[in-house]
Amino acid sequence: MFLKNAWYVACTPDEIDGKPLGRKICGESIVFYRGEGGAVVALEDFCPHRGAPLSLGFVRDGRLVCGYHGLEMGCDGKASSMPGQRVGGFPPVRRYAALERYGFVWVWPGDASQADPAKLHPLPWAEDPAWAYGGGLYHIRCDYRLMIDNLMDLTHETYVHASSIGQKEIDEAPPKTVSQGDEVVTSRFMHNISAPPFWQMALRGNGLADDVPVDRWQICRFTPPSHVMIEVGVAHAGHGGYDAPAGRKASSVVVDFITPETETSIWYFWGMARNFQPDDTDLTARIREGQGKIFAEDLEMLERQQQNLLAWPERSLLKLNIDAGGVLSRKVIDRLLVEERGQPAGRTIVPITAVKESS
Ligand code: FES
Ligand SMILES: [Fe+2]
Numbered sequence: 001m002f003l004k005n006a007w008y009v010a011c012t013p014d015e016i017d018g019k020p021l022g023r024k025i026c027g028e029s030i031v032f033y034r035g036e037g038g039a040v041v042a043l044e045d046f047c048p049h050r051g052a053p054l055s056l057g058f059v060r061d062g063r064l065v066c067g068y069h070g071l072e073m074g075c076d077g078k079a080s081s082m083p084g085q086r087v088g089g090f091p092p093v094r095r096y097a098a099l100e101r102y103g104f105v106w107v108w109p110g111d112a113s114q115a116d117p118a119k120l121h122p123l124p125w126a127e128d129p130a131w132a133y134g135g136g137l138y139h140i141r142c143d144y145r146l147m148i149d150n151l152m153d154l155t156h157e158t159y160v161h162a163s164s165i166g167q168k169e170i171d172e173a174p175p176k177t178v179s180q181g182d183e184v185v186t187s188r189f190m191h192n193i194s195a196p197p198f199w200q201m202a203l204r205g206n207g208l209a210d211d212v213p214v215d216r217w218q219i220c221r222f223t224p225p226s227h228v229m230i231e232v233g234v235a236h237a238g239h240g241g242y243d244a245p246a247g248r249k250a251s252s253v254v255v256d257f258i259t260p261e262t263e264t265s266i267w268y269f270w271g272m273a274r275n276f277q278p279d280d281t282d283l284t285a286r287i288r289e290g291q292g293k294i295f296a297e298d299l300e301m302l303e304r305q306q307q308n309l310l311a312w313p314e315r316s317l318l319k320l321n322i323d324a325g326g327v328l329s330r331k332v333i334d335r336l337l338v339e340e341r342g343q344p345a346g347r348t349i350v351p352i353t354a355v356k357e358s359s
Helices: 144-151 154-160 168-172 197-205 281-311 321-341
Strands: 008-011 021-025 028-034 040-044 058-060 063-065 079-081 095-101 104-108 132-140 176-180 183-193 214-223 227-236 249-262 265-274
Touching (some): 028 104, 132 249, 144 214, 144 227, 144 265, 144 281, 154 168, 197 214, 197 227, 197 249, 197 281
Antiparallel strands (some): 028 040, 058 063, 214 227, 249 265
């Protein structure tokens, strides 16, 4: 179960360039397109005539035209015309709240009357020319909470991402997790280590030596409904680590918008925002390529984990100290689900029952 009264990233603007996009989000089949004046519109992906997906149609003068028999929809979800027919009595389809900001199209899959733009996750870097962003989208067949677990416990980097960002010192530096209101923060700091290949590339990209000891940090922040922003970076050792001056470090924010599609699949919008060399488009492309490969490594692990959980629904899982970030994030989601729907997400898809603390 997922929170519906929240803003989720639905797509990137290029995905609705000149054509409608059909995408299921939180179990809702939605068609996105640019209506009159170019504003984003989100409607039920269901033609009131015979139920064809409206996303198979096309946009003409800001109106969505069904690709089956030509029914034309207004942005309000009401049929506006159809060749040879009077459409006044046609039932409307649902309109969802949607808007475009920070380089993303956002949708509110729940009660549109509660959709307040002020509740959007703030992304100040997205509107600041001192920052650059590159990212992508993966479709992954797993419960959205498995991806939250993954991002809130980066010990997996040592194993899943051994050739890029993994290193044994991650295992040796225990994370600290705190919950503040709806936010959960897991942080880890490593000192006087060598930079793994991805971070060597980033140091070079910022004109810094890549073969000297560094201090490294990872600060993972979960916020509802399912966003994880991770401050990551390395600084030449002994210059203040996280607080080192800009000329001594390469740091960035790993951006993770996890949009549930169904109970067992997600649209994963990943990316990296950085505030060094923002005009270096080649560097943006190199970082994006490296990050895309890294997240593709998570994809197989998460899908196979989901298959196991579905095959053995009665099996108990452990909660170790490294799992605290994911566990506390799920608690926040469950509390908000009770407020929104009167019940928590439950254990049907991801059964966590037995608890064993690690020493
Ligand atoms: S199903 Fe859409 S016009 Fe007929
Ligand atoms: Fe990963």
